[in-house]
Amino acid sequence: MKYNDKPKFNIGDTVVITLYGTVGKITKIKHIDEQYLYEVNESHGLYNENCLVLLAEYRGEMPDKEQIDIEYKFFFGDLVQVNGYKGELFKVVGFRTEIWRYQDDAWEDIIYELTRVTDGEWLEADEEELLLIADADQADVFLKKYGYSFSKHQQPSLSLPPPRDNLSLKIDRLLDAYNDYKILYETFKDEFYVSTLQTITKQLVDLSNSRKERLEK
Structure with a gap:
């Protein structure tokens, strides 16, 4: 087989993989055993020059486009x-x-x-x-x-929590808020949520001390 000192295709060229009739772009070129092999669309496979044709030069039949309708049962935040x-x-x-x-x-x-x-x-x-x-x-x-x-x-079965005094309700709301902001921080790693968590923690400490003082009286 005659050895080509230059690759037939360049990175970025739009080509047709004739084995499958699919279209893609050259994303990598490798020189192995005195021949050039081409990666298409960053896939793991390599194609030799005989398997590829520039899209502008392709004269075969392109496969029909497939329309796929996907119905999602769940969405963001569910x-x-x-x-x-x-x-x-x-x-x-x-x-x-x-x-x-x-x-x-x-x-x-x-x-x-x-x-x-x-x-x-x-x-x-x-x-x-x-x-x-x-x-x-x-x-x-x-x-x-x-x-x-x-x-x-x-x-799931639902049940309302038992009635609580105002102090307990405030603590519960703060704990809910703390958990929400903790999830937000762990998800987005935004330092804004850290300061909010610190503020909530201080409020929880103050309320816990108030409840302790009330119980000691």
Whole structure:
């Protein structure tokens, strides 16, 4: 085989992979065993020059475009329960669709990215693993105002917390706010949330001291 001292294609060229009829851009060129191999769209595979044609020079038939309609059951901020995490709550912070195509089969997987309400731990889960507890508009209200208990195979049961005095209610609200801002900080790493957490902590200390003094009287 005649050795070419220069690559036929350049990084950035738009080419057709003739094996599949797909279009992409050259993202890397490698020189191996006296031949040039090309990476397309930052994929892991390499193609030799015989498998590629510049799009402007391609005379074959392009494959038909495929339109895919995806219906999402959950959205940003929704409060969900995850199979295998009994009694724990997560918020939806992202989602993506993975599209799989083979010669005799095809499907789409929807993957949701979640953070646990209690400590901000990150988790990925399939759509069928999730149970909606409260949509985004009601999630914070649910967390702050309702007690909850869960069974792995049952819908969540709700119960109002017992009445408390004003001091206890203030402490509970501050604890709710602290948990919310903690999740925000762990998610976005914004120093603004640190100062807010410090302010809430000081208020909690003051209220706890007040309650202690009341009990000692």
